[in-house]
Amino acid sequence: xxxxxxxxxxxxxxxxxxxxxxxxxxxxxxxxxxxxxxxxxxxxxxxxxxxxxxxxxxxxxxxxxxxxxxxxxxxxxxxxxxxxxxxxxxxxxxxxxxxxxxxxxxxxxxxxxxxxxxxxxxxxxxxxxxxxxxxxxxxxxxxxxxxxxxxxxxxxxxxxxxxxxxxxxxxxxxxxxxxxxxxxxxxxxxxxxxxxxxxxxxxxxxxxxxxxxxxxxxxxxxxxxxxxxxxxxxxxxxxxxxxxxxxxxxxxxxxxxxxxxxxxxxxxxxxxxxxxxxxxxxxxxxxxxxxxxxxxxxxxxxxxxxxxxxxxxxxxxxxxxxxxxxxxxxxxxxxxxxxxxxxxxxxxxxxxxxxxxxxxxxxxxxxxxxxxxxxxxxxxxxxxxxxxxxxxxxxxxxxxxxxxxxxxxxxxxxxxxxxxxxxxxxxxxxxxxxxxxxxxxxxxxxxxxxxxxxxxxxxxxxxxxxxxxxxxxxxxxxxxxxxxxxxxxxxx
Amino acid sequence: xxxxxxxxxxxxxxxxxxxxxxxxxxxxxxxxxxxxxxxxxxxxxxxxxxxxxxxxxxxxxxxxxxxxxxxxxxxxxxxxxxxxxxxxxxxxxxxxxxxxxxxxxxxxxxxxxxxxxxxxxxxxxxxxxxxxxxxxxxxxxxxxxxxxxxxxxxxxxxxxxxxxxxxxxxxxxxxxxx
Numbered sequence: 001x002x003x004x005x006x007x008x009x010x011x012x013x014x015x016x017x018x019x020x021x022x023x024x025x026x027x028x029x030x031x032x033x034x035x036x037x038x039x040x041x042x043x044x045x046x047x048x049x050x051x052x053x054x055x056x057x058x059x060x061x062x063x064x065x066x067x068x069x070x071x072x073x074x075x076x077x078x079x080x081x082x083x084x085x086x087x088x089x090x091x092x093x094x095x096x097x098x099x100x101x102x103x104x105x106x107x108x109x110x111x112x113x114x115x116x117x118x119x120x121x122x123x124x125x126x127x128x129x130x131x132x133x134x135x136x137x138x139x140x141x142x143x144x145x146x147x148x149x150x151x152x153x154x155x156x157x158x159x160x161x162x163x164x165x166x167x168x169x170x171x172x173x174x175x176x177x178x179x180x181x182x183x184x185x186x187x188x189x190x191x192x193x194x195x196x197x198x199x200x201x202x203x204x205x206x207x208x209x210x211x212x213x214x215x216x217x218x219x220x221x222x223x224x225x226x227x228x229x230x231x232x233x234x235x236x237x238x239x240x241x242x243x244x245x246x247x248x249x250x251x252x253x254x255x256x257x258x259x260x261x262x263x264x265x266x267x268x269x270x271x272x273x274x275x276x277x278x279x280x281x282x283x284x285x286x287x288x289x290x291x292x293x294x295x296x297x298x299x300x301x302x303x304x305x306x307x308x309x310x311x312x313x314x315x316x317x318x319x320x321x322x323x324x325x326x327x328x329x330x331x332x333x334x335x336x337x338x339x340x341x342x343x344x345x346x347x348x349x350x351x352x353x354x355x356x357x358x359x360x361x362x363x364x365x366x367x368x369x370x371x372x373x374x375x376x377x378x379x380x381x382x383x384x385x386x387x388x389x390x391x392x393x394x395x396x397x398x399x400x401x402x403x404x405x406x407x408x409x410x411x412x413x414x415x416x417x418x419x420x421x422x423x424x425x426x427x428x429x430x431x432x433x434x435x436x437x438x439x440x441x442x443x444x445x446x447x448x449x450x451x452x453x454x455x456x457x458x459x460x461x462x463x464x465x466x467x468x469x470x471x472x473x474x475x476x477x478x479x480x481x482x483x484x485x486x487x488x489x490x491x492x
Numbered sequence: 493x494x495x496x497x498x499x500x501x502x503x504x505x506x507x508x509x510x511x512x513x514x515x516x517x518x519x520x521x522x523x524x525x526x527x528x529x530x531x532x533x534x535x536x537x538x539x540x541x542x543x544x545x546x547x548x549x550x551x552x553x554x555x556x557x558x559x560x561x562x563x564x565x566x567x568x569x570x571x572x573x574x575x576x577x578x579x580x581x582x583x584x585x586x587x588x589x590x591x592x593x594x595x596x597x598x599x600x601x602x603x604x605x606x607x608x609x610x611x612x613x614x615x616x617x618x619x620x621x622x623x624x625x626x627x628x629x630x631x632x633x634x635x636x637x638x639x640x641x642x643x644x645x646x647x648x649x650x651x652x653x654x655x656x657x658x659x660x661x662x663x664x665x666x667x668x669x670x
Contacts, residue, residue, distance in 0.1 A: 164590040230554075
């Protein structure tokens with residue numbers, strides 16, 4: 001579609017002057033081909049310390065057992081499953097961007113999909129580590145798999161959502177990895193063909209011998225499309241199954257049919273917030289402003305407000321249904337959430353997830369980098385509290401008032417949680433250094449159709465309607481990343 | 493007779509390259525292959541390349557996954573060790589659906605990507621068969637077999653007229669072997 005020109009009214013997806021195919025390569029490979037700057041080192045050292053804390057706390061758990069956590073006989077699931085669901089949810093935005101937006105032909109995904117997919121993989125690694133460490137005896141994790149064993153064979157119970165989850169998470173992780181890596185091949189080949197010496201040899205191995213012939217590209221596009229097609233229902237199924245870990249139980253507060261859609265919306269919500277958190281920094285530090293433009297940021301903010309509102313409706317529906325059900329246990333569970341000893345957690349959740357994202361209705365907020373970043377962090381905090389509220393407040397007051405307790409995390413809980421964030425950022429920062437953070441081949445596709453430069457050329461050629469051209473030029477002023485040279489346009 | 497094996501037309505713009513291919517074909521010069529830094533839509537028709545059958549492959553693998561899942565679960569829960577869970581049927585089909593779906597996706601994705609790597613000879617460590625190093629960066633390279641098309645000057649001329657920024661005569665097929 002290189003010769004296809006899209007409507008002048010659409011916002012440019014690549015900005016900047018004198019953008020050529022080789023400039024795209026040069027710009028995107030700067031962090032890969034050069035020594036890292038100070039900002040990267042500071043970030044990396046801090047994250048690596050976090051990752052060290054993670055290794056220490058997880059090893060501590062493996063050595064002494066989950067008794068080192070703050071769990072008690074009433075609250076048997078707390079920060080572990082909170083962290084697990086939080087990380088899996090964060091991972092979902094990557095698949096959404098790479099798969100769902102591909103199916104909908106949203107070209108703005110092209111410059112953010114690579115890092116979002118990387119984020120998915122690292123987030124699922126963090127999530128999986130929670131699953132392994134909460135097993136108590138992690139060396140027996142293979143008991144969750146349908147393997148022959150000495151008990152006759154006593155198989156796993158396929159009626160259990162926990163077993164579904166084992167299949168869902170492992171499928172999700174491995175398919176995401178394959179999707180990500182296949183997409184990386186052409187870009188790794190680009191690095192290979194520009195490198196010399198050992199670097200070249202390493203990237204040559206990693207590139208699988210990619211050469212960019214017609215047939216390779218033709219099959220590549222079909223493979224990407226089909227992977228997107230299967231990943232879309234996959235991502236929905238994964239969080240649906242995660243929600244069923246709760247919803248198929250009989251605990252008041254968990255046993256609700258709204259959980260699957262509610263969890264999926266929450267996952268996309270928190271995932272986009274995390275993409276926003278990462279990309280706003282990446283684009284600044286790595287000088288990707290021409291590729292991740294204000295249009296991208298605004299589009300993601302729009303998705304955040306949409307999914308945030310869906311989550312809000314789900315919270316209110318839950319409350320209404322709890323009251324309307326007439327079941328006193330259900331009613332109490334929700335009354336306890338809203339006004340019980342964990343009221344503050346509930347209201348942090350409500351504020352961060354439902355109220356503060358509504359600020360994105362204002363274009364000023366949506367297009368402010370500082371505010372977008374701040375709100376994305378707020379959403380992530382809110383989404384962590386959502387899972388905490390669902391898990392802990394439903395458990396801590398069970399059927400027998402004599403066993404009602406509060407949950408207090410131990411230092412190991414805190415260490416694993418903070419450590420997992422450190423691990424996530426360590427992996428992400430390493431990724432930025434060794435692999436192209438933006439899919440070069442896909443951005444190159446946009447160059448002739450959707451770049452600011454291509455549109456300027458159209459205007460200069462006077463091949464577009466004058467009113468539309470004016471509209472386009474005016475719209476540019478709304479972006480901070482482009483300073484339209486009005487004088488130049490006036491000449492035209 | 494020269495030792496030239498391949499003539500490479502370098503284009504800086506995909507549209508020029510498409511134009512160049514048209515011109516070559518008008519002059520009955522066959523194109524060996526085209527190497528580009530990004531997918532070019534519509535080039536398959538021009539070069540007479542058939543539709544990929546990977547979709548069918550994916551479907552086949554997906555179906556295999558579904559059948560694997562249902563037969564595995566049925567064998568384990570219904571035939572090998574039926575368990576009485578509240579008197580409910582052993583063949584609890586709705587409960588089997590999630591894993592059937594997951595294995596369908598798993599098999600389809602891995603089977604299709606594996607087939608893709610196999611048919612395109614993509615494997616870790618495989619020596620890249622690259623005719624020009626800039627074809628993965630900013631050049632759209634049309635390769636013409638110089639042994640099969642002997643009028644080299646004419647080819648040069650056509651390529652240059654179509655907008656090629658550079659025409660190379662290579663005595664080796666792949667430049668990537670050092």
